[in-house]
Amino acid sequence: MMAFLKKEWMELIRMGRVWMLLLIFILFGIMNPAMAKLTPWMMEMMSDSLADAGFLLTDVKIDAMSSWTQFYKNIPIGLIIYVLMCSGIFTTEYQRGTLIPVVTKGLSRGKILLAKAVMLFGMWTVLYTLCYGITYGYNAYFWDNSIAEHLWFGAVCYWGFGLWVIAVLILFSAICDSNTQVLLGTGAIALGVYFIGMFPQLQDYLPTKLMDGMTLLQGGAKPEDYYVSLAVAVGMAVLFLVMSCICFHKKQL
Structure with a gap:
């Protein structure tokens, strides 16, 4: 399993995915405060044209909350890019047939799936942090x-919401044969849960509530309000991983 983990890591480096993801998440980390810092200057540059259109600008107050607002707007884009770039981590192996000699030499399918899951969860944790x-x-x-x-x-x-999305990605990777199918399945589940969360009676029980970090930061909610959705996300992620293991054992390589 350690050898397979090393192989996964070397493959990500050779394909350049690690460096691209590092660059993207570093840029997002810098852009959040930069956009907040530049907002007064941009508003000043636009003041004349807005005044001609009949809009009166007042002084814009910028603080750390403005930057955190940018963070929670940008990090979903980072998660989407991460899912897009990692959607073929299983399907590429299926198409090339590279898992067949590994399995025939004695490496169990469970360890293959676990190694890939550890890599996906670990990379998301490092990039997000x-x-x-x-x-x-x-x-x-x-x-x-x-x-x-x-x-x-x-x-x-x-971070927990991102782990939940990755668990969905692993499930569809164990089932589907192409990364397009993986992306469609992952997107359908994520969007389905998001739309279900529009019902006020259900939103506190769904993983998508974990995306609403700004309400916490602004004092509009307490950590206790998120305990149920966090527990549901963890429980669903574990269930998806178990289902992934079952499906992967039955998968025709």
């Missing part, structure tokens, strides 16, 4: 992060 840490550092330098409430718990919530 890097993006969050850069934003946090710049916010602490320019402003004051203490203005935001439950800052760390809000970070854990979206």
Whole structure:
């Protein structure tokens, strides 16, 4: 299994995915405070044209909360890019037939799936932590992060949502034969849960509630309000992994 993990890591490096993802998440981490810092300047540049259109601009107050708002707007894009770039981690192996000699030499399918899952979860954790840490550092330098409430718990919530999405990705990777099918299945589940969450009676029980970190930071909610959705996300992720293992054992390689 350790040899297979090393093989997965080397393949990601050779294909350049690691460096591309690192660059993207570092850029997002820098863009969050940069966009907040540049907002007054951009509004000043647009003031004349807006005044001609009949709009009156007032002074724009920028603080750490403005940067965190940018973070929670940009990190979903980062997660989507991550899913797009990792959607073929299983299907590429199916198409090339590279798993057949590994399995025939004695490596169990469960260890193959576990190795790939560890790689996906681990990369998401590192990339998310890097993006969050850069934003946090710049916010602490320019402003004051203490203005935001439950800052760390809000970070854990979206990280947990990302793990849930990756668990869905692994499930469809164990079932489907192409990354297009994997993306369609993952997107359908994520969008389906998102639309179900539009019903107020159900939104507290769905993983998509974990995306709403700004309500926590602004003091509009308490960590206890997210415990159920966090537990549901973890429970569903474990269930998806078990289902993935069952389906992968029956998969025709």
